[in-house]
Amino acid sequence: MSGPVIELDGLGRTYPGPPPVPALRPASLVIEAGDYVAVTGPSGSGKSTLLHLLGLLDTPTEGRYLLDGLDTSRLNDRDRSALRGRRIGIVFQAFHLLPYRSALQNVLLAQLYNQTPRGARLQAATEALDAVGLGHRLDALPTTLSGGESQRVAVARALVNRPSLLLCDEPTGNLDSANAAALMEVLDQLNASGYTIVVITHDPAVAAHARRAIAISDGTLSERIAAEHA
Amino acid sequence: MPRPAPGTTRSAAAAERDLQLPRPRLAARDATAEAVAGIVQRPGRAVLTMIGTILGVGAFVAVLGLTATGAGQISHQFTVLEDTTVTVEDNGPANNTAPPNNNPAIGFPADADQIAGHIKGVTAAGVWWPVSLPQNASFTASLALGATSSQTINLLAASPGAVTAMGLSMAAGSPLTAYENTTRQHVAIIDTTTAATLGISAARLASHPAVFVNGIAYTVVGVYKSAQRVVTDESAMLIPENTALADYGNPEPGIGNQDEAQMVIATRIGAAQTVAKQIAAAELPTDPARLVVTSPPNPQNLQSQVSADLAGLFLVLALISLLIGAVGIANTTLVAVLERTEEIGLRRAVGARPRHIAAQFLAESTTLGTLGGLIGTCIGVGVVVIFAATKNWTAVLNPVYTLPAPLIGSLVGLLAGAYPALRAARTSPLAALRHG
Numbered sequence A: 001m002s003g004p005v006i007e008l009d010g011l012g013r014t015y016p017g018p019p020p021v022p023a024l025r026p027a028s029l030v031i032e033a034g035d036y037v038a039v040t041g042p043s044g045s046g047k048s049t050l051l052h053l054l055g056l057l058d059t060p061t062e063g064r065y066l067l068d069g070l071d072t073s074r075l076n077d078r079d080r081s082a083l084r085g086r087r088i089g090i091v092f093q094a095f096h097l098l099p100y101r102s103a104l105q106n107v108l109l110a111q112l113y114n115q116t117p118r119g120a121r122l123q124a125a126t127e128a129l130d131a132v133g134l135g136h137r138l139d140a141l142p143t144t145l146s147g148g149e150s151q152r153v154a155v156a157r158a159l160v161n162r163p164s165l166l167l168c169d170e171p172t173g174n175l176d177s178a179n180a181a182a183l184m185e186v187l188d189q190l191n192a193s194g195y196t197i198v199v200i201t202h203d204p205a206v207a208a209h210a211r212r213a214i215a216i217s218d219g220t221l222s223e224r225i226a227a228e229h230a
Numbered sequence B: 001m002p003r004p005a006p007g008t009t010r011s012a013a014a015a016e017r018d019l020q021l022p023r024p025r026l027a028a029r030d031a032t033a034e035a036v037a038g039i040v041q042r043p044g045r046a047v048l049t050m051i052g053t054i055l056g057v058g059a060f061v062a063v064l065g066l067t068a069t070g071a072g073q074i075s076h077q078f079t080v081l082e083d084t085t086v087t088v089e090d091n092g093p094a095n096n097t098a099p100p101n102n103n104p105a106i107g108f109p110a111d112a113d114q115i116a117g118h119i120k121g122v123t124a125a126g127v128w129w130p131v132s133l134p135q136n137a138s139f140t141a142s143l144a145l146g147a148t149s150s151q152t153i154n155l156l157a158a159s160p161g162a163v164t165a166m167g168l169s170m171a172a173g174s175p176l177t178a179y180e181n182t183t184r185q186h187v188a189i190i191d192t193t194t195a196a197t198l199g200i201s202a203a204r205l206a207s208h209p210a211v212f213v214n215g216i217a218y219t220v221v222g223v224y225k226s227a228q229r230v231v232t233d234e235s236a237m238l239i240p241e242n243t244a245l246a247d248y249g250n251p252e253p254g255i256g257n258q259d260e261a262q263m264v265i266a267t268r269i270g271a272a273q274t275v276a277k278q279i280a281a282a283e284l285p286t287d288p289a290r291l292v293v294t295s296p297p298n299p300q301n302l303q304s305q306v307s308a309d310l311a312g313l314f315l316v317l318a319l320i321s322l323l324i325g326a327v328g329i330a331n332t333t334l335v336a337v338l339e340r341t342e343e344i345g346l347r348r349a350v351g352a353r354p355r356h357i358a359a360q361f362l363a364e365s366t367t368l369g370t371l372g373g374l375i376g377t378c379i380g381v382g383v384v385v386i387f388a389a390t391k392n393w394t395a396v397l398n399p400v401y402t403l404p405a406p407l408i409g410s411l412v413g414l415l416a417g418a419y420p421a422l423r424a425a426r427t428s429p430l431a432a433l434r435h436g
Helices: A047-054 A077-087 A103-111 A118-131 A147-159 A177-192 B012-020 B028-040 B043-077 B112-118 B160-165 B178-182 B192-198 B202-207 B241-248 B272-283 B299-339 B341-349 B354-390 B405-426 B429-434
Strands: A006-015 A021-031 A036-040 A062-067 A088-091 A165-169 A196-201 A212-217 A220-224 B085-090 B122-130 B154-158 B169-173 B187-191 B210-213 B216-226 B236-240 B262-267 B291-294
Touching (some): A006 A047, A021 A047, A021 A062, A021 A220, A036 A047, A077 B341, A103 A147, A118 A147, A147 A165, B112 B122, B112 B272, B122 B241, B154 B160, B154 B241, B178 B241, B192 B216, B262 B272, B299 B354, B299 B405, B341 B354, B341 B429, B354 B405
Parallel strands (some): A036 A196, A036 A212, A088 A165, A165 A196, B187 B216
Antiparallel strands (some): A006 A021, A006 A062, A212 A220, B085 B262, B085 B291, B187 B236
């Protein structure tokens, strides 16, 4: 088997005070390649802090975070940016699509900063949109897309660089149940084809899709050993 | 879309070597494309933002073009004729107490034409004056009763040199000669209009027609159709200087009398100023102050004065417009940065470094400025060309100022974008993404 994608070793984040707020208490966690992990917890429990740390958008105050075996706490901003642009794809609750760009252009944006050769970009973006079932709406503007379609464009943008880790932050938070189910199906398929996925959610229905469930409460991680899915 | 499985055993060194390959960078072409995309997605706002720059650069180009065009026109007006004419007037002796009908001798010596001719730069010079006739003097071509007569003709006394300096272009016959002057012949030359009024045609010149001025006959020896100096636009009859002195006596000196003796000097181009300085002393060494010299204004002084006045004022206005333009661009870019916090956060999340964010907004403001500069330059050139066309002038645009003018806009955009770009670069991806 390949090495773990994510290795957290006493990772913690305390927001400076006064009084200091320990948003994430030192936690250790290993996520293997191909894992499908759900992180659940009530709001204010530290879910977002964990997401930001995993997405290299924030720096931990203690512990180590190894991504693909690489100690990210030793990296400077340039290399963290490079890692973000190459190895991590993030799907946000609010989609964060650029309103004046077509679906295709929004996906192309994720290849802008990571030295993807210009000639290879279009094909990769088209393939990514195909993979989420939007191959027929390449030129649609976000304003003409439904919420479900918008989120699938965001998923395509997250996976266009074939990242090691697909991070999803409340991916169904802004979707109705039908669209949410369709999106989860897309994520399931991606996981089946080999992507390592971490979904952060408070929705038990979403968490049920994952094979591992990690609960977070008051900044403390705890893994429930769930019964294996059929 | 299956992901290639990562290597089975990845050493930290290998991973780091791996990482060093794709260092994040934003190609200039991509940055430009992003900037243009940022601008064209809000075209209305882009145009409004650019107005200050358009006005500033346009005013800059137009002001420089208009002053150059105007200066060119002024120098054109001063070429050839005005720039080559010096006038000397006889102001009379210092204390002129002579009775009105006993005028003193004219202030110019008898050989005034020759003296002037010795001054370097003089091509022709001579003395002339309007002959003072009693009221209701009549000009007729025949003494017969009822013959056509005219009272609107100016009778001028002119030395041969003056006739040459006037630059007559003859329709028929010949100008007055030195012989006719020294021998006080009763001859005259008239312009074609006068000839037509009096019923004298060029063809009749061979039959020596006469014009009677209050009964004194003058044989018409020549008809001119146009003149460069003095008699350019009036009906005139020229008679030899000495003939006039014999027939009508000395003219009344003093500027303002309208009929004081004058000297008209034609000079070579550029020599008028120098000739003007020397002529009075040369003609009348004993009393040079009696002669009042008028020379054309130095065209170079006039030009630079006009240019300095106009250009100075309008360039300040252009500078103010540019300043307003810069503030406009800075303001809009800052608003755009605040508006697009989310976009900045997203770009950071997909691997952009702060400098890439700064570069994007800087490229946007610079592109806006350049576009404004281009449009402004076009408008400025258009204003100059249209203005020149309506005046039938030649548009003068100095390429040294005009061609780089759009770059002024670029500079304005670059400077205006500096602060907003810095703000954008400092935007934390976390703050940006919390928006949703």
